Amino acid sequence: MVAGVDSDILRxxxxxxxxxxxxxxxxxxxxxxxxxTAILERADGKILLLERSSRVGTFRGRWAGVSGYLEDLTPLxxxxxxxxxxxxxxxxxxxxxxxxxxxxARDGARxxxxxxxxxxxxxxxxxxxxxxxxxxWVSPEEIRRRPTVPKLDRVWxxxxxxxxxxx
Numbered sequence: 735m736v737a738g739v740d741s742d743i744l745r746x747x748x749x750x751x752x753x754x755x756x757x758x759x760x761x762x763x764x765x766x767x768x769x770x771t772a773i774l775e776r777a778d779g780k781i782l783l784l785e786r787s788s789r790v791g792t793f794r795g796r797w798a799g800v801s802g803y804l805e806d807l808t809p810l811x812x813x814x815x816x817x818x819x820x821x822x823x824x825x826x827x828x829x830x831x832x833x834x835x836x837x838x839a840r841d842g843a844r845x846x847x848x849x850x851x852x853x854x855x856x857x858x859x860x861x862x863x864x865x866x867x868x869x870x871w872v873s874p875e876e877i878r879r880r881p882t883v884p885k886l887d888r889v890w891x892x893x894x895x896x897x898x899x900x901x
Contacts, residue, residue, distance in 0.1 A: 742840065761845070768804035768847045771889050772813040774823075774855045775831065781874055781890075782855070784820070784866035786883070792841065797876075798883040801848075809833075809849035817853070821869065822861030829854040834892025839884035848885065852893035875899040 774782040783797045802816040810833070817823050830853055837848040860869055870876075877887050877898040891897045 765844045766847055767844050768809075768849065769801055770804055770809050770813045770816060770849045770851065771799045771801040771883075771886070772817055772851045772853055773799040773890060773893060774817070774821075774828075774853050776855050776858055776871060779873070780871040781876075782821075782860075783870055783872055783876065783880065783882075784862070785868040785870075787865055787867045790865050793883045795881070796883045797880045798886060799889065801883070804849065810851065813849070813851045813853075820863050820865050822863075823855065823857065827856045829856065832893045834889070837885050837888045837892055839888075841884065846884070848889055850889040850892045 776782075782799070784800065786793055786796050786798055788794050800813070800817050800820050802812065802820070804812050807815065810830070814825050814828070817828065818825075830851065832852045834850045834852075837850060839846040839848055858871065862869055874890060874894075875898050877890055887898055
């Protein structure tokens with residue numbers, strides 16, 4: 735780890751600036767992209783995974799939580815907005831269980847700064863929009879068995895304190 739960042743974020747030959755005073759790492763030519771990911775959980779402990787459609791800009795066909803780019807809102811407000819837009823649940827159908835430290839996920843010349851959230855879903859009556867082709871309620875261990883967006887296992891760890899399938 736460098737400045738609290740997993741070494742898989744770094745690429746051979748890149749110029750990096752580490753500021754020990756602020757605990758920051760800057761990579762030349764790498765764009766930071768802030769996003770949110772919300773993992774919804776139902777009463778039996780199963781979590782919602784969405785299979786991303788071919789119409790989204792990134793990670794087509796991969797499994798993910800409800801996610802989206804951080805726009806002009808706070809990360810939590812953006813998470814609520816994404817949940818409403820992508821699966822049709824309003825705030826009153828959700829209970830925030832936890833949020834976690836940001837997770838960094840590299841994709842070429844971009845680093846996604848993922849703001850993770852975990853919600854309890856009071857209903858499982860979903861309405862998918864165009865961003866997902868399928869939704870499944872699965873055990874958290876499925877995160878490690880499926881082709882997911884990068885670092886979805888770390889997002890789960892950030893909101894629960896343990897990796898999927900580990901206690």
